[in-house]
Amino acid sequence: MDVQTWTYLIVGLTFALYIGIAVWARAGSTKEFYVAGGGVGPVANGMATAADWMSAASFLSMAGIISFAGYDGAVYLMGWTGGYVLLALLLAPYLRKFGKFTVPDFIGDRYYSKTARTVAVFCALIVSFTYVAGQMRGVGLVFSRFLEVEINTGVIIGMVIVLFYAVLGGMKGITYTQVAQYCVLIFAFMVPAIFISIQATGNAIPQLGMGGTVTGSETYLIDKLNGLSTELGFAEYTSGKKSMIDIFAITLALMVGTAGLPHVIVRFFTVKKVKDARKSAGWALLLIAILYTTAPAVAVFAKVNLIETVSNKEYTSMPDWFKKWETTGLLVFDDKNKDGVINYYNDKSKDATFIEAAEAKGLAGNELTIDNDIMVLANPEIANLPNWVIALVAAGALAAALSTAAGLLLVISSSVSHDLIKKMINPNISEKGELWAARGSAFVAVVIAGWFGINPPGFVAAVVALAFGLAAASFFPAIILGIFYKKMNKEGAVAGMIVGMLLMIFYMLKFKFGIFDGGKEAVAGLEAQWWFGISPEGFGTIAMMANFAVALIVNMFTPEPPQDVQDIVENIRIPSGAGEALDH
């Protein structure tokens, strides 16, 4: 069977599975819609959290990004896993005991303030919408690349599937579908990785293969890659380019941002008790780690493979996969010196010896442009794996994108129906009324997300970085202070959140979008003006510190929280007696 047929078959089967689960897991109450009834087991919850967390970006783009970034890729590897330690030790157990349905709920009640709740809802909506736009786009792209379906049609198909299980089942439907999606995505990621690891190093375990020797030789794979990189004028793979302070800041911003993302936090409201919240975080990270420790290995294998296959080879001798991916525009060959040979190298090198040697060889500029996503998408073909493996990758990428999209949509819909409508606009709404409001807002959120998927702002990746920065700058400090400092009051928390948020947005607008200096073209030139030498991706760290500072200072000059709130803060330190997640 050809790839297309296999893809329709495998993807179709997975979709049927998700719909089946959705029907089985219909939500009948607001408790089920918001927190899956509060009875999800820790391992299942861990699997759902892992699928929720690993988006199309983790699945498709990350290995590619790492293969081009080398050591610098560690910011994503550590940044997107380290936050779970913070969640397990500092957040999840206490938030579960507090027992609310949503993050703005926690903030609104802990800080006994409608203003705090409103600021939190605002942040949650910005963070979640920006994130989800990227996911729907990802769904469309996978459809277009694997199923030869037009991108927009792909987005709509994705929307319909998500709509079905999110609107019908709410968090309950989403959780159990995510469990299935985790199984699909991890299988889809590992199968090619294992095959390729065996081919490249003879070791079936990619994590070990990465540190092993090239099949049939004594050279270590990493040494080989370092050599290939420097020959082509790039930095050593194991060295990277970013400054240490920026690497530090980005890693910290991502870790802390992870721990502040509403769609991740809400996953810990769905377990039965506090102990399960801790276990669930452990399982989630273990399951996430399987992919995250395999991805850097895939990055190395793919990079070596690619360089050896194309560099300095005749264009006419390129295998089929090369031509195929050229048609998608992900691989672009521009024969600048007209010699029929693919000259792939670093034409921006500052090394005088290298520049001289390149000119001596008659090179006229880098001729091969490679999109990050190719590294995972094309890997199975480069390694000559059977068609069903390639189809599996499509199913896995879709599982990753849909599971994350669903989690985000739930945050959006519950922010509207629970935090805005129930808690602020119409507190007398009945349980049934709230449930319908929740379903209705899930529907609207899917449609809006789909619209963004079809008309993406050209800067989706940048905007996701903003989402992390915002979570780090606004939510994380407010929640941490709320849990660990019983005297933290509403004035401090709100001031801190607003300052953190505004600072983050300002820095992004100035240094990522160049808004105050003439637009995108100005961005590269502005690098010299970065505060402390920190990029917009890392600035969340600074904005977070500003939030803490402002919150603590304002706290000193304003009244203490009421005694009953302080008592609650003491109470959440005790793990036993966590009721079902409460709403009122």
Next chain:
Amino acid sequence: MSQENATAYWKENIKYVFILLAIWFAVSYGAGILFVEQLNEIKLGGFPLGFWFAQQGSIYAFVILIFVYIRLMNKLDKKYGYDDID
């Protein structure tokens, strides 16, 4: 549940958290960023050690840290009588 009980429990909890977070910091920011070049002098198979921590080792450590925390807290909960039996 007495107040002294709760306070003592909280103190031990915080102690564990501090120690575990110190290790969290050491394996990621320490070994993977601040001291990465020095550690890279040592090889672990084909991996320069700092690079290994940054791209693999720290993640293993994170997983272990969480499970250690779970174990410690289960014992602590029992010791102070806070484990729900259900």
